[in-house]
Amino acid sequence: MNSIVCSVFVAATVPSLQDNTADLDRLQQELVTILGDNRSITISYECMTSVAREFRAAGFTGYALLNNLESSWVVVGFSAEKPDIIVGMALDLGTTHLEATLLNLQNGDILSEGNLENTQISFGADILSRIHHATAMRRQQKTPAADFQDPGLDELKRVIISAINELAELLTARAGMKTADIRALSVSGNTTMAHLLLGLDPFHLCREPYIPLFNRVPVLSGNQLQLAIHPIAPVWIMPSVGSYFGGDLISGILASGMAQSKKTRMLIDVGTNAEVVLGNSEWLIACAGAAGPALEGGVARMGMRAGPGAIEYVSIHPEKYELKYRTIGDVAPVGICGSGLIDLVAALYLTRMIDIRGKFRDPALEQDAARAAFMKEHLVRRDGDLCFVVTGINTTTDCDEVVLEQIDLDAMIRSKAAMYAILTTLINQVGLEFSELEEIAVAGAFGRHINPQHAITLGMLPDLPLSVYRAIGNSSLRGAEKVLLDERARRDCEKIVSSVTYLELNVNQEFMIRFSGARFIPHTDPSLFPSVPIF
Amino acid sequence: MNSIVCSVFVAATVPSLQDNTADLDRLQQELVTILGDNRSITISYECMTSVAREFRAAGFTGYALLNNLESSWVVVGFSAEKPDIIVGMALDLGTTHLEATLLNLQNGDILSEGNLENTQISFGADILSRIHHATAMRRQQKTPAADFQDPGLDELKRVIISAINELAELLTARAGMKTADIRALSVSGNTTMAHLLLGLDPFHLCREPYIPLFNRVPVLSGNQLQLAIHPIAPVWIMPSVGSYFGGDLISGILASGMAQSKKTRMLIDVGTNAEVVLGNSEWLIACAGAAGPALEGGVARMGMRAGPGAIEYVSIHPEKYELKYRTIGDVAPVGICGSGLIDLVAALYLTRMIDIRGKFRDPALEQDAARAAFMKEHLVRRDGDLCFVVTGINTTTDCDEVVLEQIDLDAMIRSKAAMYAILTTLINQVGLEFSELEEIAVAGAFGRHINPQHAITLGMLPDLPLSVYRAIGNSSLRGAEKVLLDERARRDCEKIVSSVTYLELNVNQEFMIRFSGARFIPHTDPSLFPSVPIF
Known part of the structure; x- marks a missing residue:
């Protein structure tokens, strides 16, 4: 019960x-x-x-x-008979992707899982352009009528409802069921996605003082949202804290268990933004910053989300200079995802092919013969700029080459510097040291695939024993699963919402100073990273 | 509030x-x-x-x-501004008629009122034939699937929803408003009408042990019932007590105020059935019986509901033998309604044109010259049987004659006997005398139009001072208005439902004995009616 x-x-x-x-x-x-x-x-x-x-x-x-x-x-x-299965669907409603699991609410068993692209992408890749689309008509009307509904907003709502229905169809088909068998749905998404799902005006979300139309919404039903699930299925929308602190992060906090922990923990979730929460059962403090794109494959020309053909793992042997990589699905490479990028840049640093500023060294100046030979093969000049060829054109598999340019490297350094600056600003805010943390939970595809040692080498994550780091997967989805199964989790959401303090980094002077200090590998202050060799 | x-x-x-x-x-x-x-x-x-x-x-x-x-x-x-008007609609959902008022919930003002025929009549005039129609398919299927919905039931639901929408349209148009302005609806109707309105299977209502599908239903909303009122308007369905004790009577009890009275009162509501409630704020006892049809115009060939052209008042001067009548709307007569019938039969008794058994006296045997002349004019033989011509064919207004046949008189006597038997059985049940009653509220068109003195003459109502009788109009509608306006009235409904005891007359031996005793004018025991002359 x-x-x-x-x-x-x-x-x-x-x-x-x-x-x-x-x-x-x-x-x-x-x-x-x-x-x-x-x-x-x-x-x-x-x-x-x-x-x-x-x-x-x-x-x-x-x-x-x-x-x-x-x-x-x-x-x-x-x-008459006790039902074996009561089907619930947990949904992570991401800006770019929808990911969901079908659960048996009787025992928590996973019946099927799957994901889809967020088809709203055709109206804008990011949150801001979606808000722009949703408010196109409204922005022209100074004082819209009370019953005025922006056609762009309707369109975005319709599209996302269709996508959820499609995903429900996919998951139920895999489990040999029908969408109407879904008796409950939980949704965790950022504040904008929640507004768009409900067809509620996101106009003020991106305008000072950044006030959402709602943070908490009562439990709705399938038919209220025109979903193809059971008409009276409760639809639980994860509450949010503010415009830039959505239900996906509340869900993550819930999934990490940090709000139930006596000892202080940290949660890092890298999506389009890097969102970081620090706290315990007594208090929670959170902030977000633009550390994500390079890590999520959003910046590098060859960057991509973790998916089939993405290079997720790279190594370069420090003496033999042998480059190895692995792609997701073991298919021909089509790009490189966040974890692959971190592996690659860490390896380039450890093999001294980039300097502490993250700049490619000139192969012409290289003294070491083995390294020079490797550099000659992989470091090529294009339009006068050096770039690193991970893998060349493969005529057999008809695949493009995967190349890391200096511009990608620079973005990567900015991202890792932002990440470290966020973490240090946050921990400093509460007067703690990283070493006092019981756990650092790393969420998302990022958390699942990265090698924390390589992130430490780059100075992106603090130099702590690897046992402190725990990959918790798609925490937004895990939290959504929890609320379906556990009454206490549903109540905890409310507790989390009211105990979170949000630290605004955009106006934070300390963050800017820390960001500058972190734009070296591993850091301007190498003593912070004793385990990383300095060249 | x-x-x-x-x-x-x-x-x-x-x-x-x-x-x-x-x-x-x-x-x-x-x-x-x-x-x-x-x-x-x-x-x-x-x-x-x-x-x-x-x-x-x-x-x-x-x-x-x-x-x-x-x-x-x-x-x-x-x-921004305080609303002057919040519109609510109170509806009496009768088997034959719908009657409604539009109220301003801010102050209780009546904005408009109106009525319509219940268009379900085309599927059956009475409750039983409606249930029959609603369960036509179901009766053929021994074990219907859980999601099986009888097309007849759907049809009846659709028809009644349309009728309510039409009435809402009529009332709002009269008040210069739109149906979507209606922010709340209360409905009082008998148990079968409530089932049909909600599209809920009435199959067991008329089958032993006569179990309704529901007596209480949560507050619904306009959109759940596909009503043309505001989609989120609360729709309050008056609770019922059982198959034969509907929300209309709960509404009547509420309107009469008897459930709030320390002294014992009685409520008589004559619709298709005669429903009678006795009680006070401590206890309530109710019963119903088939005393109605003759009084509601459902039996006499010329009988009709109180409406334009219905003879609602008749008198015959006891010495001059002048017959006078008045029709509703002062138009040419087209029939005679319950109050007119009671007036007429009482006058026929007092002028000795019928005997104590309610049989026409033979005009040929009449001694009094004036009476003989009047009888000659009005008492005619058709197919060998005597009948009383109230008014002849009027060629100017193209109207038919209005005639009372012996068969109508017999039905009238049965009805009045049933009514008095119900009242006496009920009062005897609690060991009270009629003289101990503070008030007898008489509801409905019946209550509005009848002359209690004439009903006493016939031995239909107990021989009490006329001040004891109070006509309270359409009490089902008045109660529906009350629940819209008053939070305590809404709570009282629940109290009334749980404090009512229902007395089953169909299996009551005492009732049958009393019924036989009451089949004379005024009664086999004339001492019960000291004010009525005995001939």
Whole structure:
């Protein structure tokens, strides 16, 4: 009775002339006795016909299916037999990708999983251009009518609803089910995505003082959002804290367990932005910064998201100068993802092919013969600039070459410097040292694929024992799964929202100073990185 | 803040970088402070866009419009100015007629009123034939699937929804408004009509042990029922007690005020059935019986409901033998309604044209010259049987004659006997005398038009001072109005439902004995009617 939809055994007496309580009142009265909390118990109007029929057919004894909401229980089904499976869908509604799992709410088993591109991309790659599209008409109308709905906003809502329905179709098909079998949906996404999903005006999100239209929304239902899931399925939208602190991060905090931990921990989530949270069960402090793009494959010309054909791992033997790489799916390389980039740049530094500023060394000046030979093969000049060829054109597989240019390297250095500056500004804010952290949870594809040692070599992550780092995967999705399964997690969301302090880095002088100091490999102050060799 | 939709003044602080609470959260927080009860406060998803826009446009200060529900407050609108009018519609959903009023929930003013025929009549004149139509397919299927919906039931639901929409259109047009301006609807109807309105299977209503599918239903919304009123308008369905004790009677009890009275009162509501309730604020006992048809114009060939052209008043001068009548709307007569029938039969008794058994006396045997002349003019033989011509064919107005046949008289006597038997059985049940009653409220068109003295003459109502009788009009509609306006009335409904005891007359031996005793004018025991002359 913890999951957002659960089944409860009911054995009611059979009606008679002496006991002529109406069928649904009879069911309700039994549930009052069984559940016995002070929440109201109602029977969903949309399900009354089927509940009443099944209740009678089952001889007034069987299993009631209930939406387990904060202030009410809502009966949404009845069956003679205990249901083996109650299907819930957890969704990470990302700006670029949707990722979801189908869960059995009876036991937490994963029934299927999958992902899709966010088709809103055709209206703008990033949050700002989406807001722009959603408010195109509104921006022309000084004082829009109360019932004015921007066609661009409608369009974005429609598109995302379709995408969710498509993903639901995909996941249920994989599990041999129908979308209407989905009895609950949880959604974690950033604040803008949540506004767009609900068709709510995002106009003020990107305008000072950056006020969202909502942070908390009541539990909705499938039919309110025109979703193809069960019409009365509760739709839980993860609450947010502000324009730049969305439900995806609340979800991540929830998934990391840090808000339940006595000892202080850190959570790093690298998406389009790098979002970092520090705290414990007593307090939470968070900030975000533009450290992400280079790491998520958004900057390098050959950069790409972690996906089939992405080079996710690179090594260069420090003496033999042998370059090895591995692609996701073991197919011919088509690009390089964040973890591959970190591996590559760390290797280029350790093999001294780039200097501490992240600039390619001139192969012509190289003294070491083996290194010179390797450089000759991989460091080529294009339009006068040096670049590193990870892999050449492969005529067999019809694949392009994968190349790292100086411009990509520079972006990478900025990103890693931003990341380290964020982490140090944040830890300094609360007067702690990195060494006092119990854990640093690294979320996302970034967390799953990177080698923390290489990130430390670059000076991106603090120089701590590797055991401190834990990859927690798509934490936004993991949190969404948690709220489906666990009533305490749903309540914790509210607790997290109200205990988070947000540190604004855009106006933070300390951050800017720390950022400058971090634009070297590993750092202008090498004593911060004792494990990294300095050349 | 008593009505089911009400407005509340809110003055919130303006957002800033220091106070970046989301707009709708800001509104909600203010309301928590203002309303301060333990009910949840949510903002209706469907209204979020307009509420947010108006809240901003009004500078975060103005009037929130709230649905005032039992366990929650739901914000459904916002305006800078205090709304003058909040429109609610109260509906008496009768088996044959719909009657409604449009109210201003701000002050209880009636904005317009009107009525329509229940267009379900084309599928059956009475409850049983409607249930038959609604379950036509289901009766053929031994074990229908859980999602099986009878097409006949769908049809009846569609028809009644259309009729309500039409009536809403009529009433709002009269008040210079639109149907979507209706912000709340209350419905009182019998249990079958409530089932048909909600499209819920009435199959078991007329089958032993006569179990309704529901007696209580949560507050629904306009859009759930596809009504043309505001989509988020709360739709309050008056609860019922059982198959034969519907929300219309609960509404009547509410309107009569008897459930709030320390002294015992009686309520008589004559519709298709005669429904009678006895009680006070401590206890209520009710019963129903088939006393109605003759009184509602459902039996006599010339009988009709109170409406234009219905003879509603008849007198015959006891010495001059002059017959006078009045029709509703003062138009040419087309039939005779319940009150006219009672007047007529009482006058026929007092002028000795019928005997104590309600049989026409033979005009040929009449001794009195004046009476003989009158009888000759009005008492004619058709197919060998005597009948009384109230008014002959009128060639000018192209109107038919209005005639009372012996068969109509017999039905009338049965009805009045049933009525008196019901009343005496009920009062005897609790060991009281009629003289102990503080009031007898007589509801409906019947109550509005009848002359209680004439009903006493016939032995239909007990021989009490006329001041004891009070006509309360359409009590089902009055109760529906009350729940829109008064929070306590909404709670009282629940109290009434749980305190009513229902007395089953169909299996009641005492009732049958009393019925036989009452089949004379005024009664086999004339001492019960000291004010009535015995011939």
